[in-house]
Amino acid sequence: MKIKIGTRGSLLALWQADYIQSKLENAGIDTEIVIIETKGDKILDRALSKIGSKGVFTEELEEQLHSGAIDIAVHSAKDLQSELDESLSIIAFTEREKINDVLVSHKEIDIKKELVVGTSSTRRVAMLRAYFPHFKIVDMRGNLQTRIKKMEDGACDAILLAFAGVNRMKYNDLIRHEFDNEQFVPPVGQGTVAIEISTKLAEVKASKIREICNDPETEQCLLAERAYLRELKGGCSIPVFGNGVLVENKVHFTAGIISLDGQKIIKVKETQKNESPEELGIKLANRILSEGGKEILEKIKAQL
Numbered sequence: 001m002k003i004k005i006g007t008r009g010s011l012l013a014l015w016q017a018d019y020i021q022s023k024l025e026n027a028g029i030d031t032e033i034v035i036i037e038t039k040g041d042k043i044l045d046r047a048l049s050k051i052g053s054k055g056v057f058t059e060e061l062e063e064q065l066h067s068g069a070i071d072i073a074v075h076s077a078k079d080l081q082s083e084l085d086e087s088l089s090i091i092a093f094t095e096r097e098k099i100n101d102v103l104v105s106h107k108e109i110d111i112k113k114e115l116v117v118g119t120s121s122t123r124r125v126a127m128l129r130a131y132f133p134h135f136k137i138v139d140m141r142g143n144l145q146t147r148i149k150k151m152e153d154g155a156c157d158a159i160l161l162a163f164a165g166v167n168r169m170k171y172n173d174l175i176r177h178e179f180d181n182e183q184f185v186p187p188v189g190q191g192t193v194a195i196e197i198s199t200k201l202a203e204v205k206a207s208k209i210r211e212i213c214n215d216p217e218t219e220q221c222l223l224a225e226r227a228y229l230r231e232l233k234g235g236c237s238i239p240v241f242g243n244g245v246l247v248e249n250k251v252h253f254t255a256g257i258i259s260l261d262g263q264k265i266i267k268v269k270e271t272q273k274n275e276s277p278e279e280l281g282i283k284l285a286n287r288i289l290s291e292g293g294k295e296i297l298e299k300i301k302a303q304l
């Protein structure tokens, strides 16, 4: 059995592919990495929220899954749209690492003072406006290495990133501040790697890959988070957040939505009872919508 692993070509994506490759190889499976360029990699001069269509980082990978050119596609779970075509499925979420966002800088910074911070995520912009209104925000896209280079060249004082990516790219010594997960709730999927397949993939391959790579605890949380995002019909450029943590086999879910200017925040928290993780996610999405989230969402969609 040989598994062809499809991935984007950025260093972060390659780290993820290598990570999956070593799990499979350690279990005695032969693998090959196939690099595929996506729209999101090619278009670097426009904000992601303006490129519009969903799946900017995934569409080309999914085409190759369908054609059979690759057996699996490896993604940051965060970048994988919540609504998949029926012919596709996710068979594994790897063990999650720290989920928080961090500020990185090449110099010493004081977060109580005015700072120019680079980010391209609407969630991060909105949260900075809410909790760090003294920061000036500049749009910043591109892969981690490009962003750090831009910062060093003077585009900003610091950049806001996921700890997971910073850690994987070994920039830990640039971390100047770690945001609190309760306040700065991470987006759905942050910190775990997802494996996507075409439902046409042979069952023996699919079940073997799942057995080796899937972390059942992370999966419980991700099922809740992704159901929540799907129900909200948020899409990746909407500032919604949602994070599940498993305690004694129950998902503790914190979720919400924030207006683009950071002025309105709806945040709810519930623990799984008898419902499935997906049912919990759907329940929280509907609570948010009925408690004022619907109006915030509509306003955001009109603004973007």
Ligand SMILES: NCc1[nH]cc(CCC(=O)O)c1CC(=O)O
Residues within 6 Å of the ligand: 076, 077, 078, 079, 160, 161, 162, 163, 164, 165, 166, 189, 190, 191, 192, 193
């Ligand atoms: N949108 C890019 C992206 N996709 C996943 C990560 C970080 C790693 C992860 O969350 O798994 C990042 C970088 C970032 O947001 O700072």
